[in-house]
Amino acid sequence: MEAVSINERWCKGCGICVAFCPKEALVLEHEKARHIPDRCIACGMCELYCPDLAITVDTSKKPARAKKEVA
Amino acid sequence: MAFQKLIRERFFPHLWCPGCGHGTVLNGLLHAVDELGLDQSSLCMVSGIGCSARIAGYVDFHTMHTMHGRALACATGLKLARPSLTIFVPMGDGDATAIGGNHFIHACRRNIDLTAIVLNNRIYGMTGGQYSPLSGQGILATTAPYRSIDPAFDVVQLALGAGATFVARTTAFHVKEIGSIIKKAVQHKGMSVVEIFVQCPTYFGRKNKIGDAVQMLEQYRDRTAPLGSKKLEADPSLIARGIFKDEQRPEYCEEYAKIIARAQGKEA
Ligand SMILES: Cc1ncc(C[n+]2csc(CCOP(=O)(O)OP(=O)(O)O)c2C)c(N)n1
Ligand code: SF4
Ligand code: SF4
Ligand code: SF4
Numbered sequence: 001m002e003a004v005s006i007n008e009r010w011c012k013g014c015g016i017c018v019a020f021c022p023k024e025a026l027v028l029e030h031e032k033a034r035h036i037p038d039r040c041i042a043c044g045m046c047e048l049y050c051p052d053l054a055i056t057v058d059t060s061k062k063p064a065r066a067k068k069e070v071a
Numbered sequence: 072m073a074f075q076k077l078i079r080e081r082f083f084p085h086l087w088c089p090g091c092g093h094g095t096v097l098n099g100l101l102h103a104v105d106e107l108g109l110d111q112s113s114l115c116m117v118s119g120i121g122c123s124a125r126i127a128g129y130v131d132f133h134t135m136h137t138m139h140g141r142a143l144a145c146a147t148g149l150k151l152a153r154p155s156l157t158i159f160v161p162m163g164d165g166d167a168t169a170i171g172g173n174h175f176i177h178a179c180r181r182n183i184d185l186t187a188i189v190l191n192n193r194i195y196g197m198t199g200g201q202y203s204p205l206s207g208q209g210i211l212a213t214t215a216p217y218r219s220i221d222p223a224f225d226v227v228q229l230a231l232g233a234g235a236t237f238v239a240r241t242t243a244f245h246v247k248e249i250g251s252i253i254k255k256a257v258q259h260k261g262m263s264v265v266e267i268f269v270q271c272p273t274y275f276g277r278k279n280k281i282g283d284a285v286q287m288l289e290q291y292r293d294r295t296a297p298l299g300s301k302k303l304e305a306d307p308s309l310i311a312r313g314i315f316k317d318e319q320r321p322e323y324c325e326e327y328a329k330i331i332a333r334a335q336g337k338e339a
Contacts, residue, residue: 010083014090019285020244048102048246051094051284052084053074 003042003061004035010054017046017055074101077111079131086125090284092243092269093123096190099249100159101130107254115156117146119171121163122196122271132159140170143178146185154184154324157257161188164205165195168224172204179233182261183323186253187235189226189264192271200274211278227315230264237263238316242291243270245312252314261322268295 004025013031025039026046033054042062047055078101087094104114114132118124120139127134133156137145146160167175167189178185194212195201202212207223230238237259241248249267256263270276270287281287296303298313332338 012084012089014284016090016284016288020288045246048098048250049095050098051087051091051243053078053094053098053101 002035002037003040003058004037004046005056005058006033006035007054007056008032010052011050012052012054014051016049016051020049021046073105074098077101077104077131078129082129085129087122088271088273090270090272091122091196092192092267092271092284092287093126093190095243095246096123096161096188096249096267096269097126097129099246100126100161100188100253102250103253103257106250107257109157109257113155113157114159115146115149115153116159116161117142117149118161119163119166120197121166123161123163123190123192123269124166126161126190140166140172141174142166143171143174143185143187147174147178147181147183150183150185150324151327154328158185159188159257160185161190163196163203164189164191164193164226165201165203168204168226168229176229176233179230179235179262179264181323182234182236182320184260184262186256186259186263186265188253188256189266190269191226191266192269192275193223194271194275194278196271196274200278210275212274213278226264226266230262230266231316234262234320235264236261236316236318236320237314239264239314240266240268240310241312242268242288242295244288244291245295248312255314255317259317261320 011032018026023039025036026033042059044057044059047057111132116127117135118127119142127136142160146158193206201214202219205223206219210219227240239252256265270284272284276287295312296309298311
């Protein structure tokens with residue numbers, strides 16, 4: 001399973017997660033956020049930023065390299 | 072995280088506009104409650120009226136959705152009757168400082184153990200964008216088409232002056248601070264006031280041509296700085312964030328319990 005899951009029914013396409021993801025791992029498509037797993041470091045910020053509670057991040061899925069980077 | 076167990080999922084998606092900062096405060100509050108491991112049945116959220124006040128509908132705690140401006144008055148009654156409850160009182164800027172301004176200063180003065188959260192979007196969102204006591208001079212609102220001439224309250228200074236014992240400020244951009252400050256506010260014994268700048272892109276942002284939610288959040292990022300930071304020292308025009316006061320003073324319900332004991336002749 002991927003680290004980030006987006007609840008499309010709750011996402012309102014505000015673009016906040018897209019703007020502030022430190023790795024540009026989110027994009028807006030047809031007014032919904034879409035996740036790009038290859039770029040993601042599972043930092044968990046988008047879960048906190050989303051005003052619609054539409055994002056959950058499993059931070060245990062942090063890649064080993066990225067763990068160091070954000071520590 | 073496990074926020075799903077803390078909300079009333081049947082009411083989602085919530086009614087707030089795309090990008091409304093009230094949702095970010097709900098998000099941070101749920102993370103704080105989750106991290107503190109609080110029992111939902113020990114929590115009550117008491118709100119008044121406004122877009123912000125609708126937050127009480129979404130949390131799966133005990134909740135009271137009361138009258139505009141009267142959330143703190145109702146919360147005071149509840150806390151006196153059930154001192155063991157942990158009580159959150161989220162309020163809009165109008166709710167807290169216009170119609171509810173009197174309740175606000177007196178709750179601070181009494182130092183009653185509540186966690187008041189002022190969701191400051193500098194406008195009346197629910198009723199269509201009238202200016203509030205927190206809008207400030209030069210602001211455009213439906214009731215100020217030629218710009219407001221009213222100076223704004225500083226909620227932090229107001230709470231400090233009125234006697235609140237925990238006073239803090241952050242913004243909807245600083246999402247980790249929202250959680251950490253709310254955690255400290257809840258653990259504090261006495262009146263806690265947490266001001267959080269939140270974006271209302273629909274009225275405040277659009278009327279004042281600040282742009283969308285992202286641009287409003289960028290302003291919070293760029294125009295604020297942590298208390299005691301070099302950034303704040305270098306540019307006094309920035310607005311300070313952080314914990315302004317965290318002190319102990321006799322708490323109202325505990326003092327009242329002593330009065331009850333005295334009246335019953337059980338005084339030590
Ligand atoms: C006694 C009373 N007066 C006026 C109103 C109309 N009213 C509803 S919400 C509101 C202000 C909302 O602004 P604010 O408290 O800042 O919250 P926001 O909607 O911006 O979150 C007003 C004046 C009311 N519901 N009750
Ligand atoms: S977890 Fe972090 S890196 Fe991954 S999408 Fe969210 S904000 Fe971006
Ligand atoms: S922040 Fe939330 S609501 Fe906004 S675009 Fe991202 S997922 Fe959607
Ligand atoms: S009108 Fe403003 S405060 Fe109300 S839900 Fe919309 S963005 Fe939020």
